[in-house]
Amino acid sequence: MSEVAEPEETTGAGQTGLPILEVADLGLTYPNGREVLNGVSFQVFAEETFVILGGSGCGKSTLLNILIGVLQPSCGRVRVTGQDIHRLHPAELKSIHLQCGMLFQSGALIESLSLLENVGLPLRQHYRRVAGDVLEETARLKLRMVGLEDHADKRPSGISGGMKKRAALARALALDPLLVFADEPTSGLDPVSTQEIDDLFIRLTRRIGAAAVVVTHDIASFFRIANRAILLGGERDGEYRGRVIMQGSRDDFRASSHPAVQRFLNTSLGAHPLS
Ligand SMILES: Nc1ncnc2c1ncn2[C@@H]1O[C@H](COP(=O)(O)OP(=O)(O)OP(=O)(O)O)[C@@H](O)[C@H]1O
Ligand SMILES: [Mg+2]
Numbered sequence: 385m386s387e388v389a390e391p392e393e394t395t396g397a398g399q400t401g402l403p404i405l406e407v408a409d410l411g412l413t414y415p416n417g418r419e420v421l422n423g424v425s426f427q428v429f430a431e432e433t434f435v436i437l438g439g440s441g442c443g444k445s446t447l448l449n450i451l452i453g454v455l456q457p458s459c460g461r462v463r464v465t466g467q468d469i470h471r472l473h474p475a476e477l478k479s480i481h482l483q484c485g486m487l488f489q490s491g492a493l494i495e496s497l498s499l500l501e502n503v504g505l506p507l508r509q510h511y512r513r514v515a516g517d518v519l520e521e522t523a524r525l526k527l528r529m530v531g532l533e534d535h536a537d538k539r540p541s542g543i544s545g546g547m548k549k550r551a552a553l554a555r556a557l558a559l560d561p562l563l564v565f566a567d568e569p570t571s572g573l574d575p576v577s578t579q580e581i582d583d584l585f586i587r588l589t590r591r592i593g594a595a596a597v598v599v600t601h602d603i604a605s606f607f608r609i610a611n612r613a614i615l616l617g618g619e620r621d622g623e624y625r626g627r628v629i630m631q632g633s634r635d636d637f638r639a640s641s642h643p644a645v646q647r648f649l650n651t652s653l654g655a656h657p658l659s
Pocket of ligand 1: 441
């Protein structure tokens with residue numbers, strides 16, 4: 385899987401034309417008064433991999449939940465292909481969701497279903513009039529795409545952590561989405577498995593031409609997969625808490641002398657020095 389080319393620096397894959405995802409001046413205060421996000425803005429363009437970085441508890445999952453329409457922001461807006469997703473009727477939001485693949489932190493595979501059935505779930509939900517054997521064949525193709533064709537009949541509990549991530553990726557990509565959201569897609573994996581999943585993720589999202597929004601605090605992953613990224617401020621970042629500390633390419637992050645960026649990179653890097 386090492387044939388994956390480095391993502392393009394600076395320009396992303398296609399920062400031309402209209403953004404697929406537009407986030408403008410987003411704020412979120414939970415009902416208990418906890419202000420988590422404040423004035424968050426960014427745009428994601430076709431076929432680019434956009435990474436959301438930040439320490440534990442800074443609001444990355446909260447932001448992702450707002451982006452997929454599960455959580456209502458306190459202020460600001462989110463547009464997917466030009467449509468404000470928090471102002472849509474449920475049926476309209478559903479049609480947006482059909483264009484979005486989602487890969488949750490836990491993998492969220494259903495234990496009572498085989499891997500083949502898990503991957504086939506979005507296909508069956510969407511293509512209700514298509515014959516079952518055609519959908520099964522499509523699900524099998526998706527499993528082959530992630531190298532799990534020989535494990536189609538296994539249950540999630542019978543496979544390794546890395547295999548679960550691959551199955552969850554196959555399910556997220558089942559409908560060939562325009563945009564993929566992933567919350568910590570490599571959490572809990574060792575560095576070798578992390579690299580394998582990163583490479584697979586980039587290879588497959590490129591193959592189907594999807595843009596991706598990936599939450600991670602793994603700096604090695606960030607330097608492997610990102611075209612551009614934002615760093616969200618957390619508790620230790622004072623006035624930047626809940627705000628975007630920095631937005632830019634991997635080179636911009638490497639070159640930054642911003643103390644909060646330096647602190648994040650240096651404390652997260654460990655064995656992965658900037659080079
Ligand atoms: N429903 C809620 N009500 C109140 N506070 C919440 C709620 N959900 C999350 N929080 C708080 O909001 C902050 C951000 O949480 P969030 O899960 O978005 O962080 P995160 O960046 O994803 O963290 P991690 O890296 O640990 O996954 C945390 O302080 C969390 O305790
Ligand atoms: Mg989280």
